[in-house]
Amino acid sequence: MVVAVILILIVVGSVVFHFMSPWWWTPIASNWGYIDDTIIITFWITGTVFVAVILFMAYCVLKFQHKEGRRATYEPENKKLEWWLTGLTAIGVAGMLAPGLFVWNQYVSVPEDADVVEVLGQQWQWSYRYPGEDGVLGTSDARLIDSDNPFGVNPNDPNGQDDILVEGDDLHLPIDRPVKMLLRSIDVLHDFYVPQFRAKMDLVPGAVTFFWLTPTRTGAFDILCAELCGTGHHIMRGTVIVDNAAEYDEWMSEQETFAELAARAKAEEKQQAGLGTPTGDGFEKKVSLVVNEDTAKPIQ
Amino acid sequence: MANIAPTDAGYVPPAEVEDTELHDPQSFITKYIWSQDHKVIAIQYSMTALAVGMVALVLSWLMRLQLGFPETFSFIDEADYYQFITMHGMIMVIYLLTALFLGGFGNYLIPLMVGARDMVFPYLNMLSFWVYLLAVLVLMASFFVPGGPTGAGWTLYPPQAILSGTPGQEYGIVLMLASLVIFIVAFTMGGLNYVTTALQGRTRGMTLMRLPLTVWGIVTASILGLLAFPALFVGGVMMLLDKVLGTSFFMPTIVELGEQLEYGGGSPLLFQHLFWFFGHPEVYIVALPAFGIVSDLLATHARKSIFGYRMMVWAILAIGGLSFVVWAHHMFVSGMNPYFGFFFATTTLIIAVPTAIKVYNWVLTLWQADIHLTLPMLFSIGFIVTFVNGGITGLFLGNVVVDVPLSDTMFVVAHFHMVMGVAPILVIFGAIYHWYPLMTGRMLNEGMGQFHFWVTFLGAYLIYFPMHYLGFIGVPRRYYELGDTTFIPESAETLNAFITVAALVVGFAQLVFLYNMIHSFMKGRKSSQNPWSSASLEWQTPQKPPVHGNWGPSLPIVYRWAYDYSVPGAGRDYVPQNLPPDQVGDTDDPQPIGGGPVPAGQAAGVMEANK
Amino acid sequence: MTIFHQIVDKPWLPLSDQVEQLHSGRSFHLPQKKLALRFFFAVGTVIFSLLTVSYAERMAYEVWRPLPETWLLWSNAAVLLFSSVAFQRATVCARRGETPSVQKALYAGGFFTLLFLAGQLLSWHQLQTGNALDPRNPANEFFILITGLHGLHLLGGLVVWGRTVLKLRRGSNPAVICRSVELCTAYWHFLFIIWLALFGLLFFPGGSLPIICRAF
Secondary structure, eight states: OHHHHHHHHHHHHHHHHHHHOSOOOOOOOBSTHHHHHHHHHHHHHHHHHHHHHHHHHHHHHHHSBOOTTOOOOOOOOOHHHHHHHHHHHHHHHHHHHHHHHHHHHHHHOOOTTOEEEEEEEETTEEEEEEOTTTTOOOOBOGGGOBTTBTTOBOTTOHHHHTOEEEESSOEEEETTOOEEEEEEESSSOEEEEOGGGOOEEEEOTTBOEEEEEOBOSOEEEEEEEOSOOSTTGGGOEEEEEEEOHHHHHHHHHTSOBHHHHHHHHHHHHHHHHHTTOOOOOHHHHHHHSOOOGGGSBOOO | OOOOSOOOOOOOOOOOSOOOOOOOOOSHIIIIISOOOHHHHHHHHHHHHHHHHHHHHHHHHHHHHHHHSTTTOTTOOHHHHHHHHHHHHHIIIIIIIIIIIIIIIIHHHHHHHHTOSSOSOHHHHHHHHHHHHHHHHHHHHTTSSTTOSOOSTTTTOTTGGGSTTSTTTTTHHHHHHHHHHHHHHHHHHHHHHHHHHHHHOOOTTOOGGGSOHHHHHHHHHHHHHHHHHHHHHHHHHHHHHHHHTOOOSSOOOOEETTEEOSOOSOOHHHHHHHHHHHHHHHHHHHHHHHHHHHHHHHHHHHTSOOTTHHHHHHHHHHHHHHGGGOGGGGGTTTTSOTTHHHHHHHHHHHHHHHHHHHHHHHHHHHTTOOBOOOHHHHHHHHHHHHHHHHHHHHHHHHSHHHHHHHTTBHHHHHHHHIIIIIHHHHHHHHHHHHHHHHHHSBOOOHHHHHHHHHHHHHHHHHHHHHHHHHHHHTOBSSOSOOOSOSSSOHHHHHHHHHHHHHHHHHHHHHHHHHHHHHHHHHHSOBOOSSTTOOOSGGGGOSSSSOOTTSSTTSOOOOOSOTTOBSOTTOSSSBOOTTOOGGGTTOOSOOOOOTTOOOOHHHHHHHHHHHO | OOHHHHTTSOTTSHHHHHHHTTOOSOSSSSOHHHHHHHHHHHHHHHHHHHHHHHHHHHHHHSOOOOOOOOHHHHHHHHHHHHHHHHHHHHHHHHHHTOHHHHHHHHHHHHHHHHHHHHHHHHHHHHHHHOTTSOTTOHHHHHHHHHHHHHHHHHHHHHHHHHHHHHHHHTTOOHHHHHHHHHHHHHHHHHHHHHHHHHHHHHTOGGGOHHHHHHHO
């Protein structure tokens, strides 16, 4: 009796908790509402099964508990019942899988007109690179990274000269425009995770990974790292600000390009050289390095 | 249906299995330390696993204290916290669950359940335990080396695992990898034994389909282990070389804290594939023995044959096979080729079908049964609740696109603790309450057992059920503290504190259980020969607890499957597997039959012939 | 009965009750040790297959610099073949009960195995000192990893070989010796086949394997 009542209480309690709990997902800020819908479908199907199985068990415990003289029926199998249950389960599974795969297909198909933004992860901070006016990111290589060239942009690539580099600042995205996030890490695995966007993806050193989204709500959202990356994992935070078009353009116009940054670095170097501290031509040396394009592997 | 009408079975020749080369113990040391008796080895395995499990339990308290009450305990810093979660996870999955289910229960039960005198290779079996102990010692040593144990997370993903941003990168990671490699050697020795014993060492009449599901579960898990651990072995060796010799198997070009490292060209994703090619079957290495054992507990304590035995066997085999083609569902957001997602989501959801069948058959076994609410039965019911709960959240995570927002959040933590933490551990407890009388001749204390069950079961549910909802908010896992965010409400912190309190309570209930085991060993009520009136073979040995060689002068002969409970027409509500057909109608309790009376001269002849 | 037939019968039916009492309790017509060894072959095959996959994966994405072929590795392959042949001869003799020839053949097998291992060590040495080689070439790393693991398996085999030789010298039962020799022989053949596969993988003619890999 007690056991059956407790089983029923567990079921009722779980369902009540589910509907009453203040803890639920954050209001969505991207186009991935379909993901939420798929979760809801999964919830209904699996929730029904959970309730049915546990209540059935509670009933059995209540009804068939040992009494003096009671004997169980002898029924080694019941093929018909088993096949029915198998079939119903298969239908339920298909009912979850089909929408899942349908949405995944969208998730992996980036729209042709998507803007491109690169996210660079390192222990334990986020930086961002925009393609600039030409709309094309310059090639890059982790071997080119030094204090003057924190992104490892290839200085010989004309596409890279107008790239906008954002370090130690927020990521800005325009509202209602699809954007393909290219993800790159220079040390360990990270994961670019904004709860309100629903989407996330790992950053893998030696490779460029991606996902896409369309921001649908303006505001500032937290960026977290969702792949353990060392002792600073929990403090690897950033902020993404979804702007309307005018604000976004204004912000963009205030940013520095790679060429400007390089020129400034050069100027500072000259100045230092003028002060009598020869620092050599480190930057030129890097420029002459052969860029090995193979280090950035395609995703496998 | 069993053969009720007494038939003339005629003379059945004794078993013709190769007899094991039994090593007769001469002294205390060969009897209890360097023992080749599977039962002693099983106890050694279990004690070691439980001891190391206590370490992992304490680690979980420490990490829960930090999560529930951040900025309160100054002795837990970031590095400590990450070391705690890493060691907790690795110990629980490999050194406790795998070792206890296979090395402990597998060792104890397989020979007894199949009617053998011992494992087929007793010496290798002994070696397996000592090598396992070495692996445990190497792992424990990492607590005492400079830098402490590794804090790379139990997944040990490179490049992070061997770089300086991770605690324990000096020696901890090396010891961890070395310990894993040693463990795999130990497991391979044990696994070959379990599989060969069950396939070739059974007694006469014990067909495969007469085996209890416990044996099916443990043996299938052993086969999975034999085929899956090599992946961890290869990955572990390669990472060791990366760390120690500076090779670049998994290491791409890396700029660490502004400095270019020597590495280049390696693939971090390759390790993930190797790890999960091992890691997913590993889930079933833990789950399948639990499935098997819980089936036997349910049948015995509900006095009913397990429902759909054949379907249960096939489901175990299907799950085992499918578990090798689902591994990349752990990597949906790892940056692998996104088109893999379609394949692995499909295979993952397909595996839900045989798993669901098993659940249905368990609850259908209770239908029109004669349920005795003993402790093993209670733990089995607890298992079904937590397993169903954890299983269905697996459908969320396996369904590729649903996994995207939930992966790497507390939802995942709640899911796998429910499904491969709480559920199998409830089975372990149930199994210990069930077989303790066989192992020691005494019953465990019922009152303490009731307390242990209700606190553990309800407490664990209170810990992990609400934890899913932290994951829905988006609380990431493996966070030392949440810090300031715009999206996590204040109340989530309260929930975290609640979970910590619940975890501490559940943890302390385990101390009651440990006390119960020790107390009952000395002062417990003496058990009868077959306290649960079980039909399966392990309870039919001539001596309790069974002695070296298990069966007395000759091996038992098996006439039926292990689930003849409440057979119509039979004298009692169970028919032991080795009860001769002409005695099935008797109503008085059968004495343990063992190998049955065999004339002395004939017995000697049997032993000789088997050499 | 095949395994498949064994797992479909209905154990609760009275029919099986009478037939199955005669069942011997074995699923395969094999000695226990042979079955265990076959399972171990499966383990070894998985290990080396995974190494192969890892190697091929790496080849496909690098500007691949294959290892130089050396006469040493060819001669090593021949030495391992000799040891396999010697073991085969030991088995044949053991089955005929010619104990002295078994001993000779076993010694030869052990000798060639040690020679092979020494040759592998020498090839490692050549790789490390050969100035023409880039020490950072991943092909090097894989070569050492793969041959190292293969060598470790052979060393493990030598332990069993040692026990067999001891049994032989103690004059154990010829049937017992025959079984041990058979097991060793099967193991050596297995490792020889693995070596052939790895040799082919490492030195696929003209480095065309990476091209094939990239095509997929």
